[in-house]
Amino acid sequence: MTWSRSADGLLLTVLLCAGPSVADAQGGPRAPLVLALPVDCDMERDCSIQKYVDRDPGPERLDYRCGALTTDGHDGTDFRLRRPWDFGLNVKVLAAAPGVVARVRDGVPDISVKDPAAPPVRDRMAGNAVVIRHDGGWETQYSHLKQGSVQVIPGTRVVAGTVLGAIGMSGNAEFAHLHFEIRHAGKAVDPFASASSEGCAISTPGLWSPAAVRSLTYKHTEILSADFADSPQAALEAYQKTDRSSHLQNKDMLLIWGMISGIRSEDIEIFRIYAPDGGLILESKNSIKEPSLQRVGYAAVRRPATGWAPGVYRGSYSLIRKDKIMGEVHVSRSLETAMIR
Numbered sequence: 294m295t296w297s298r299s300a301d302g303l304l305l306t307v308l309l310c311a312g313p314s315v316a317d318a319q320g321g322p323r324a325p326l327v328l329a330l331p332v333d334c335d336m337e338r339d340c341s342i343q344k345y346v347d348r349d350p351g352p353e354r355l356d357y358r359c360g361a362l363t364t365d366g367h368d369g370t371d372f373r374l375r376r377p378w379d380f381g382l383n384v385k386v387l388a389a390a391p392g393v394v395a396r397v398r399d400g401v402p403d404i405s406v407k408d409p410a411a412p413p414v415r416d417r418m419a420g421n422a423v424v425i426r427h428d429g430g431w432e433t434q435y436s437h438l439k440q441g442s443v444q445v446i447p448g449t450r451v452v453a454g455t456v457l458g459a460i461g462m463s464g465n466a467e468f469a470h471l472h473f474e475i476r477h478a479g480k481a482v483d484p485f486a487s488a489s490s491e492g493c494a495i496s497t498p499g500l501w502s503p504a505a506v507r508s509l510t511y512k513h514t515e516i517l518s519a520d521f522a523d524s525p526q527a528a529l530e531a532y533q534k535t536d537r538s539s540h541l542q543n544k545d546m547l548l549i550w551g552m553i554s555g556i557r558s559e560d561i562e563i564f565r566i567y568a569p570d571g572g573l574i575l576e577s578k579n580s581i582k583e584p585s586l587q588r589v590g591y592a593a594v595r596r597p598a599t600g601w602a603p604g605v606y607r608g609s610y611s612l613i614r615k616d617k618i619m620g621e622v623h624v625s626r627s628l629e630t631a632m633i634r
């Protein structure tokens with residue numbers, strides 16, 4: 294027997310602790326700021342931009358390419374790990390431009406705000422964070438860093454590429470990511486469209502360096518990751534975790550989940566699981582009803598009457614749009630001893 298279900302969820306708006314504003318010392322037209330990539334991460338393979346700056350002045354959401362990869366009022370750019378368990382790799386967060394460290398915070402635990410065990414984040418929305426002051430009244434802020442990873446102190450001079458810390462999940466975060474925010478004279482600036490704060494259809498490189506632009510191709514839809522799980526709850530919560538353990542203990546069912554950014558109505562998800570002998574034991578299609586910024590879908594197969602065969606199970610999660618494959622992720626895992634007959 295097979296079945297599939299899903300749950301959609303908009304990400305929480307990530308609010309930052311407001312720091313003191315920095316006036317432009319010259320008071321004249323602002324000097325240019327050139328930004329390098331703030332993460333030491335392959336944006337095609339290992340990281341992805343989940344949210345851009347919201348460019349709609351009202352309650353709607355609008356990113357710089359006229360898409361909806363943002364939440365209302367989001368004032369930064371979110372660089373996320375595609376695979377939650379890459380948290381353990383300590384992916385570096387880097388200074389995006391030369392400057393002097395103005396403020397830092399460390400010591401806030403890495404736990405999803407959706408976890409019932411998470412402590413209140415009221416006055417620590419940014420979690421562990423670094424603020425850098427640059428010439429010409431500019432500031433950059435790097436939020437949700439990993440606990441214990443912060444490498445700089447106030448007064449530290451940095452260049453573009455100086456290691457500040459690692460991507461984490463501290464403060465008001467649901468998953469491991471860097472919230473990267475730029476301010477000029479205390480006001481948030483969209484690094485993809487710095488000349489104006491509203492509207493879209495912008496094709497200028499913004500504040501990014503040529504090398505950063507090459508890494509920052511806008512993708513309206515992307516499969517982020519997929520994996521096996523042993524319960525619907527484990528599948529739906531996997532993106533909030535920081536490791537891959539504690540899965541595949543439940544004998545009753547095996548699931549494959551897929552996580553996707555920018556899914557649209559009428560897209561089709563296909564879930565497949567193959568037994569160690571190569572036999573297809575699950576194939577499930579799901580037609581999407583509602584577009585979503587981030588979605589986790591899953592499908593499950595019940596334990597066979599003869600029990601689970603030991604060995605390596607393989608699976609795939611695919612996205613189809615108008616009969617075209619938009620992406621596919623393959624996974625493989627051995628079942629843990631607890632699940633074997």
Ligand SMILES: [Zn+2]
Nearest residue numbers: 307369371472
């Ligand atoms: Zn954010």
